[in-house]
Amino acid sequence: MRPDDALSIAREDLPEWLALLGTRAQMIAPTSGPHGDVFYSPVSSPDEILWEFENSLQPPKRFLLPQTDPLVKIHSDGGRFHLEPVCDDRRQILVNLRSCDLKGLLYLERVHTYDLPDPSYLRRSENRSLVSLACTEPCPPGFCICCDAGPFLRHGFDLQMTMLSDRMFVEVGSDKGRSLLEGAESMFRPATPDEIAKREALEAAARDHFKTETCHFGSAMRRISTGRVAEELWEAMGDWCLECGGCTLICPTCYCFSVKDRRVDEGWVRCRTWDSCQYAAFTLEASGHNPRPGRKDRMKRRFFHKVSAQYYQRDGDVGCVGCGRCIKVCMGTTNMPAVVEAIRKGEWHG
Amino acid sequence: MEAGEANVLTVCPFCACGCGLYLQQVDAVLTGVTPSEHHPVSRGRLCTRGWAAHEASLWGHRLTRPLVRHGGIHEPTDWHTALRHAANLLTDILASGSSIGVLGSGRATNEENFLAVRLARGALRTGHVDSCTRASYQALLAGVSESASACNLDSALKDTAHCEVILLLEGDIADTHPQAAHAIMKAVQRGARLVTMGPVKTRMSRLAWLHLPFVPGGESAVAAKFASVAERATSDNRAADGMAANLPVGSLPASTHLISSAQLQRAVEAYTRASRAAIVLAPTSAAAPWLRAIATAFARLAAGTRQLQRPGSVLLPLPCRSNTRGALEMGAAPHCLPGCRALTDDAARSRLLRVWGSELAAERGLDIEAMLSEVRGLIVLADDPPLALTSEEAGRRALSKLECLIVLDAFATPTAELSHVALPIGSSAETDGTVTSMEGRIQEVRACTPPPGEARPGWWVLNELAAALGMSKTHESAQDVFHDILVAVPEYASAVSSEESTPHGCLGVLPGILGDPQAKVAESAGARDSSREALAALRTAVDGTVGFPFLLVQVGSFEWEDDALVAFSPTLSRDHRSRSRLWPDGYVQMNTGDADRLGIRDGWRARITSDRGEVVIPVRLCEDVEPAMMLVPFAFRDQLEPVLKCEVMAAVNVERI
Incomplete structure (x- = not known):
């Protein structure tokens, strides 16, 4: 941590700074819904922002990869079709992202950058600033420590905030992050050695919170990458999956999609929509052949993508950020830690 | 929350579990679904259908203008003309002494079902009111x-x-x-x-x-x-x-x-x-x-x-659909009044007189199957009735013979295509109201976006249609209708005022829900006959002495695939559309070992013969089917009609072709 990258701001000055940011871009932050659920939503006032909260069930990936994402407007004119790209140029600042979710966005950025860059995603990404709030008290289902996705981040953020007793410790991670401080320089000052020490102590305490509870990706990766997971095990695990697709739809790193045209006025809008590799029809071919006809086939594919060394090399990380959402939404029992443990031990007990 | 984006808590519109979810909209266009983590039933878990709860409303073939059939063709018109035309058609049938039926729906809200019953028993003075999955x-x-x-x-x-x-x-x-x-x-x-x-x-x-x-x-x-x-x-x-x-x-x-x-x-x-x-x-x-x-x-x-x-x-x-229980409790049944009260219950009738503002027909009416063969006019609320009938094809034939078919729906279903008047209403994502889950949980459904085009909320259309038929009282909102329900059904009022009532609904239990003494006698007799026939078929098959060594069995009584909410959802309809394209003649499933013995491979056609008739149809092999048994998916019941003759099982012989 370079000295000029570590700053702090008084807690009572936060609303003023955030209000200033709100004049430059749309602010997206965790908010409390009317019925007790937490959402990342646009806010019009810093007062709406939650600072102590259990993470939202739906990750903030939808602000970069919406569930229904209009890509191209299509209209016909005398037998000729005209295509017009739909550009989302809104400037947005995502505030109080949890470390796991920010790590998920970095993963998605890599996926949408290499090989064939995705201009729609990357345009949005350019216009988003990512401000995380480090997890001094890790959430109950989370296992981010196993994925190097928390509870604190070392890089990848534009700004990372850590709540101290009376001040907010702010780390600058990029030029985009530094630009968020412009106009508010008087509110920030370099962090004192004492504040840096407190921040380090909070991280150590948070990491210690996990103790020996880990999701052993390493040994699972060795087994799955070398084909040493028995077919019978996949079949047994497949029996405990109800194919809801929830694990993929709420996963911060999943990006399977389908393409659909929606009729609008006299034309169409071609949309990218979320899809799930756990749905039988996702790989169903026009001939009726399905390369992944059974639940075990689809589950095998999902976890090979998530955990194998082959994909680790390509994507630069395991396809999991340890947020624990798949534990909450699974209609069956085949969430990430359970399946990784089964792969590691070579047995499944439901 | 900034204008232009909203998460609206509502109830999943598919099965009767009553899961909670948020519909998301941006600039009045549905964009997706988020589970409700704190919902007491679902606690953040949704099935495939729940995750696609926004799709049919967003991508489906919607009815957006009132349509009136002239010379066999639907022509768009305005609401006043469509409602007047519908009322005239219905009045003519009544004047000729013929019958009219009304079908509520497990896909509609309690308010819509309550008003459909009011339309039947109050405005049309008939007891012919039912819903598709009630029986x-x-x-x-x-x-x-x-x-x-x-x-x-x-x-x-x-x-x-x-x-x-x-x-x-x-x-x-x-x-x-x-x-x-x-x-x-x-x-x-x-x-x-x-x-x-x-x-x-x-x-x-x-x-x-x-x-x-x-x-x-x-x-x-x-x-x-x-x-x-x-x-x-x-x-x-x-x-x-x-x-x-x-x-x-x-x-x-x-x-x-x-x-x-x-x-x-x-x-x-x-x-x-x-x-x-x-x-x-x-x-x-x-x-x-x-x-x-x-x-x-x-x-x-x-x-x-x-x-x-x-x-x-x-x-x-388990009821089939999201509001099958609610439709029954609102009185969408030929044998009871709202609140599942007996037709002879004077207290219930006086409560209804108070909220409906008119006398009501308290005679027992026809159920859906009987209605289709006996009435000359039919009002269908948010449903495609042939899908739930013993024979879909016969159901469509019956609908096409009606003198007057009025359909209120959000979607252009096959039944809406047959209608004389089609009245566009809001979908589950565009409707305020309540539904009642299998547990009796009365929950609010909330409109996330406005209905498209000229479509209106179902309660409004039912109100206007009743008014065109002479009912005086109207309602200002779905909440207004719910207030009437609270008067008519005291158990709902108790549940709503209970201390345990939460934003996620309240639990109402109707003691009268189970009673139908007349049906008890008739159905018990029917049960004996049906069971005897089933056992006879079974013995024939098991003995194998008369050349019918297999038992052909229809499985399921309702399939989601043809329901508008699934058929118009791109994600949910993929498997079914593919199956229809690959197997346009349908198929039956057979045990793999049995097929091996007969030399039949997966997808081959076989001749299936019963003492009622024969049919040639593809066979699909499945290890989960018991030996000597063959299964007919509910969706293909019409293709097996020559062999089954509207029964759910038959002893058959199978020959490779």
């Missing part, structure tokens, strides 16, 4: 009520997850009621013993401690055997531990031929010894009379073993 659910409820006076469905799903033994009468609930399947799965994970019963091994059977295979019609025999053991033990005043020992292992009913006596004994023993146990009754392919007998037998078992008196034990019949 199977009510048969289960009625059967349960015969033996179990206390049937508390409150928190049934949550309790099921903590039961030690679960008897599950299957129609593949992993598909039909995934949240119920989840509860059972959690119980099994905790060590519960699951006993599945049905003609085919399903996903839940693969997790079962015991699978009891039998043919349709065999359920009641098995349940009766369970119950007789339990009752004998009860009369001897023995402890539950002693019950299982009394199981006579001798001659079992013919329909249970696939189950060994040892299997049955193990299941009985487990059920009776459990400190808390669940019986979950899914709608199967059995006809309503059978379902009633099945439910009666299982309820006897639950009562006889005193399981029902134990805290946390469950006896749960």
Whole structure:
């Protein structure tokens, strides 16, 4: 941590700074819904922002990869079709992202950058600033420590905030992050050695919170990458999956999609929509052949993508950020830690 | 929240589990779904359908303008003209002395169903009012009520997850009621013993401690055997531990031929010894009379073993659709008034007179099957009735012969295509109101976006149609209608004012829901006839003495695939559209070993012959089908009509072509 990258701001000055940011871009932050659920939503006032909260069930990936994402407007004119790209140029600042979710966005950025860059995603990404709030008290289902996705981040953020007793410790991670401080320089000052020490102590305490509870990706990766997971095990695990697709739809790193045209006025809008590799029809071919006809086939594919060394090399990380959402939404029992443990031990007990 | 984006808490519009979800909209366009983490039923978990709850409204073929048929072609018109035209058609039929029927819907809200009943009994003065999936659910409820006076469905799903033994009468609930399947799965994970019963091994059977295979019609025999053991033990005043020992292992009913006596004994023993146990009754392919007998037998078992008196034990019949129960409780049935009150209940009639502002027809009407052959005019609310009928094709023929078919729907369904007047209403994502889940949880559904084009909320259209027919009172909102429901159905008022009422709904239990004395006599007689016929077919098949060594069985009583909410959802309809393209003539499923012996490979066509007729149809091979049994998916029942002749099973011969 370079000295000029570590700053702090008084807690009572936060609303003023955030209000200033709100004049430059749309602010997206965790908010409390009317019925007790937490959402990342646009806010019009810093007062709406939650600072102590259990993470939202739906990750903030939808602000970069919406569930229904209009890509191209299509209209016909005398037998000729005209295509017009739909550009989302809104400037947005995502505030109080949890470390796991920010790590998920970095993963998605890599996926949408290499090989064939995705201009729609990357345009949005350019216009988003990512401000995380480090997890001094890790959430109950989370296992981010196993994925190097928390509870604190070392890089990848534009700004990372850590709540101290009376001040907010702010780390600058990029030029985009530094630009968020412009106009508010008087509110920030370099962090004192004492504040840096407190921040380090909070991280150590948070990491210690996990103790020996880990999701052993390493040994699972060795087994799955070398084909040493028995077919019978996949079949047994497949029996405990109800194919809801929830694990993929709420996963911060999943990006399977389908393409659909929606009729609008006299034309169409071609949309990218979320899809799930756990749905039988996702790989169903026009001939009726399905390369992944059974639940075990689809589950095998999902976890090979998530955990194998082959994909680790390509994507630069395991396809999991340890947020624990798949534990909450699974209609069956085949969430990430359970399946990784089964792969590691070579047995499944439901 | 900034204008232009919203998350609106509502209820999943598919099955009757009553899961909570948020619909998301940006600039008044639906964009997606988020589960409600704090919802007491779903707690953040949604099935495939729930995750796609926004799709049909967003991508579906919508009705956006009132349509009136002229010269065989639908022409758009304005609301005033369409409503006047509809009222004139209906008035002409009434003037000629002919009958008109009204169909409520398990896809519509309580408010819409309440107003549909008002339209029938108040404006049209007819008792011909029903809804498509009522019969199977009510048969289960009625059967349960015969033996179990206390049937508390409150928190049934949550309790099921903590039961030690679960008897599950299957129609593949992993598909039909995934949240119920989840509860059972959690119980099994905790060590519960699951006993599945049905003609085919399903996903839940693969997790079962015991699978009891039998043919349709065999359920009641098995349940009766369970119950007789339990009752004998009860009369001897023995402890539950002693019950299982009394199981006579001798001659079992013919329909249970696939189950060994040892299997049955193990299941009985487990059920009776459990400190808390669940019986979950899914709608199967059995006809309503059978379902009633099945439910009666299982309820006897639950009562006889005193399981029902134990805290946390469950006896749960499953309705098909999100508001099948609500439609029934709103009176969308030929035999009762709103609140499931008897037609002769003077107090209920006076309450309705107060809120409807008019006298009502309190005679018993026709059910849906009888209506289609006897009425000349029909009003259909948010449904495609032939999909739930014994024969879809015959249902469509009957609809096309009507003098007046008025359809209120959000979607351009095949029934809407046949209509004389089509009135566009809001979909589940565009409608305010309430629905009632299988547990009796009365929950608000909330409009996330406005209806498209000139479509209006269903309650508004039903109000206007009633007004065009002379009803004076109108409502200003869905809440206004709900206030009337609270007056007409005191149990709903009690539930709403209860201290336990939350933003996620309240629980209402109607003591009168189970009663239908007239139907009891008729259906019991029908059950005996149907069971005899089923057993005769079974014996013929099992004996194999007359050249029909296979039993052809229709599975399921309702399939989501043709329902508008699925058919118009791009994600949910993919499998079905592919299946229809690949198998335009339908298919039957056969045990792999049987097919090997006959030299039939997957996809080959075979000639299937019964004593009623023959048909040539592709055969698909499946290891989960019992030997000597062939299965007909509900969607392909019409293709097998020459062999089945509207029954759910037949003894058949199979020849390779």
